[in-house]
Amino acid sequence: MKRKVVVLCLALLCPLMVVSIEGRAANSPASPPAALVEWESGESIERLARSSHKADFFPLSNHFISQDNSIFCGPVSSAIVLNALRLGKKGGLPRDRHSIAQYEMAWLPPGADPFYGKYTPNNVLNDRSKTRLEVLGKPILINGDAKSDFGLQLHQLAQVLSSHGLKVVARVVDDDADATAIKREIVANLASRDDFVLVNYKRRALGQKGGGHISPLGAYDEGSDSFLIMDVNPNRAPWVWVRSDHLIAAMRTFDTVENRGYLLVSDGE
Numbered sequence: 001m002k003r004k005v006v007v008l009c010l011a012l013l014c015p016l017m018v019v020s021i022e023g024r025a026a027n028s029p030a031s032p033p034a035a036l037v038e039w040e041s042g043e044s045i046e047r048l049a050r051s052s053h054k055a056d057f058f059p060l061s062n063h064f065i066s067q068d069n070s071i072f073c074g075p076v077s078s079a080i081v082l083n084a085l086r087l088g089k090k091g092g093l094p095r096d097r098h099s100i101a102q103y104e105m106a107w108l109p110p111g112a113d114p115f116y117g118k119y120t121p122n123n124v125l126n127d128r129s130k131t132r133l134e135v136l137g138k139p140i141l142i143n144g145d146a147k148s149d150f151g152l153q154l155h156q157l158a159q160v161l162s163s164h165g166l167k168v169v170a171r172v173v174d175d176d177a178d179a180t181a182i183k184r185e186i187v188a189n190l191a192s193r194d195d196f197v198l199v200n201y202k203r204r205a206l207g208q209k210g211g212g213h214i215s216p217l218g219a220y221d222e223g224s225d226s227f228l229i230m231d232v233n234p235n236r237a238p239w240v241w242v243r244s245d246h247l248i249a250a251m252r253t254f255d256t257v258e259n260r261g262y263l264l265v266s267d268g269e
Contacts, residue, residue: 036206037226039239047221047241048228053190054219059084060196060230061218065121067233071136073214074152075121076232078160080216081196082119085166085267119164128163130156142256154200154261157214167268172261173251183244186227186262190220195266199229202260205250208237212255220244 037043048054063083067076108114125132130140130152139146152160158170173182189197197217203210218239219228226241242250251260 036208037224037241039228039241044228044239044241047224047226048219050223051219051221053187053222054228055193056084056190056196056216057218057228057230059193060216063087064230065232067121067235070233070236071151072121073232074157074160075124075135077198077214077216078124078157079119079121080232081161081198081265082124082164082166084196085194085265087118124160124164126163129160149256151212152214153255153257154263155258157198157200158263161263161265165268167266169264170261171264172259173248174259175252177252179245179248182248182262185264186217187220189264190217190227195264198263198265199247199251200255200260200262201247201250202253202255203237203250205253206240206242206246210236212253212260 037047048057060080063080065076065080067073122132125135131138134140134149135151137148137150139148141147142149154172155170158168161168171177171182171185186197189195198214199217200212200214203213213231213233215232216230217227218230220226221228221241224241225244227244227247228239228241229247230239231237251262253260
């Protein structure tokens with residue numbers, strides 16, 4: 001008799017339990033993507049070793065620098081790519097690539113210049129692009145209203161790089177953008193030398209803390225269908241391998257006036 005009562009109770013409770021579980025699932029936030037593979041892991045080493053699309057990894061690594069504030073991911077990424085394309089190449093870089101203000105060098109004797117000719121996050125911004133103060137939040141006009149616009153949006157980043165004579169192709173990842181074509185184009189870039197990919201994506205879409213972010217891609221592993229993001233803010237997140245569809249979804253997010261996306265960058269000179 002007791003068994004019949006227990007069975008009857010379970011039969012009555014089970015539909016309620018299912019409804020309760022489904023209700024929680026419907027109201028809960030979307031699950032984050034599968035775990036990102038961090039750079040220092042054994043799996044990461046295997047992916048890089050077997051990758052046949054890593055031409056960009058070594059020049060980017062050689063000139064890699066990290067952010068010293070939470071806003072400058074765009075200028076930092078720009079400096080890395082500019083140095084990877086031009087540092088040590090024929091003709092070198094202009095000698096006016098100072099990393100500190102001119103007045104701070106006033107004490108130097110005439111003709112003295114202790115600086116290397118290289119690009120830094122502090123000298124890539126100029127009067128032909130968004131200024132340093134605007135990147136740091138000085139209000140600018142957005143759709144007719146003066147608003148703070150921290151950091152760099154995709155086309156603002158393209159403008160910074162173009163102002164230094166680089167050839168830049170900007171790809172906005174709209175809602176109807178072809179994911180297969182996007183992956184094909186990025187993978188081809190990572191297999192060729194002297195051109196680079198910068199991605200503008202939303203961290204939270206990858207299960208990371210934070211908002212919009214910019215970093216270069218270093219490699220693609222066909223076996224896991226994943227890209228290596230060489231994160232320029234390792235204080236917040238390490239370099240990671242992320243599945244291609246997850247990265248494209250993270251770029252297919254809105255940023256101020258349009259969706260995020262990626263840049264294909266090469267030297268226009």
